[in-house]
Amino acid sequence: MKKIFLLGLLLSTAPFLLAQHIEGVINVKEVERIERILAADDMYGRKTFTPDIEKAADFIAGEFKTIGLQTWHNSGSFRQEFTLSSTELNKYGIRSMPGITQYALANVVAVLPGKSRQEEYVIFSGHYDHIGIGSPVNGDSIYNGANDDAAGTTAVIMLAKYFKELNSNERTIVFVAFTGEEVGGFGSQYFSRQLNADKVVAMFNIEMIGTESKWGKNAAYITGYDKTDMGDILGRDLKGSGFTFYPDPYPGQQLFYRSDNATLAKLGVPAHTISTSKMDNEPNYHQVTDHIETLDLDNMTMIIKAIALSSKSIVAGTATPTRVKAEK
Ligand SMILES: [Zn+2]
Numbered sequence: 001m002k003k004i005f006l007l008g009l010l011l012s013t014a015p016f017l018l019a020q021h022i023e024g025v026i027n028v029k030e031v032e033r034i035e036r037i038l039a040a041d042d043m044y045g046r047k048t049f050t051p052d053i054e055k056a057a058d059f060i061a062g063e064f065k066t067i068g069l070q071t072w073h074n075s076g077s078f079r080q081e082f083t084l085s086s087t088e089l090n091k092y093g094i095r096s097m098p099g100i101t102q103y104a105l106a107n108v109v110a111v112l113p114g115k116s117r118q119e120e121y122v123i124f125s126g127h128y129d130h131i132g133i134g135s136p137v138n139g140d141s142i143y144n145g146a147n148d149d150a151a152g153t154t155a156v157i158m159l160a161k162y163f164k165e166l167n168s169n170e171r172t173i174v175f176v177a178f179t180g181e182e183v184g185g186f187g188s189q190y191f192s193r194q195l196n197a198d199k200v201v202a203m204f205n206i207e208m209i210g211t212e213s214k215w216g217k218n219a220a221y222i223t224g225y226d227k228t229d230m231g232d233i234l235g236r237d238l239k240g241s242g243f244t245f246y247p248d249p250y251p252g253q254q255l256f257y258r259s260d261n262a263t264l265a266k267l268g269v270p271a272h273t274i275s276t277s278k279m280d281n282e283p284n285y286h287q288v289t290d291h292i293e294t295l296d297l298d299n300m301t302m303i304i305k306a307i308a309l310s311s312k313s314i315v316a317g318t319a320t321p322t323r324v325k326a327e328k
Pocket of ligand 1: 127148149181207208
């Protein structure tokens with residue numbers, strides 16, 4: 001009886017301690033600092049295959065280094081570099097340049113080894129590329145992609161800070177900023193070939209969390225909710241927190257298949273995208289007006305906290321989501 005009582009006591013005080021902890025690490029000031037750098041005009045829309053995206057990659061790698069994370073398989077670099085041939089590019093409808101046969105890309109990947117279950121990976125990801133520069137609209141030609149997906153990338157960096165500080169993850173956490181999402185998902189495809197998908201117990205992909213959801217603040221949705229029981233696990237961990245994660249309300253848009261989670265999901269990984277984007281009413285989506293000024297940074301900070309809280313049992317190894325039916 002006593003033992004159970006003590007356990008109950010522990011369980012009831014833990015969320016409070018965690019909540020206090022979260023307050024300090026995941027704060028709006030830091031969210032704004034990172035978001036502002038990624039969405040700045042001098043990143044020129046972070047387009048894949050441009051020097052601009054390299055600048056963004058260096059910034060993210062610098063953040064991972066400052067946090068004190070490890071590199072993938074101790075490669076010594078947070079940049080996971082690879083190349084694509086002109087033939088592969090053409091396959092995706094991207095024109096190659098005459099005489100150039102290989103095109104360089106890089107994901108930015110960092111690792112926080114698990115305390116006990118090092119071979120079980122939990123992934124937090126977002127894509128840091130966007131669509132670059134286009135024809136001017138009202139004198140603005142830079143597609144800043146503040147929401148799409150500087151917001152998700154900011155979340156990944158904030159979660160890295162949080163879990164490093166918490167220093168209690170039983171499973172290994174991998175933080176990934178993907179390249180090439182907007183041009184065909186090249187980054188997640190390459191990443192998925194660098195590890196055994198069977199070892200990935202869950203993937204939290206984060207896309208466009210900078211605006212309020214259709215349910216208002218403190219709410220987000222999970223794409224492909226019914227494909228695994230991961231949404232239920234997240235919901236359990238969020239109980240009493242004031243946050244709610246709903247099933248994707250836009251099933252007609254096939255969002256589950258439209259971001260980097262899909263690549264891992266095809267291999268059987270419980271890989272979902274968490275978003276707040278109102279896909280039927282998001283006027284700045286893929287527009288030059290996707291600026292930081294259009295984001296609700298307070299709510300975005302709260303959503304990042306919610307993602308941190310929701311992943312508690314998965315990160316601790318006390319819950320394991322069912323797997324997606326792998327495609328042949
Ligand atoms: Zn996106």
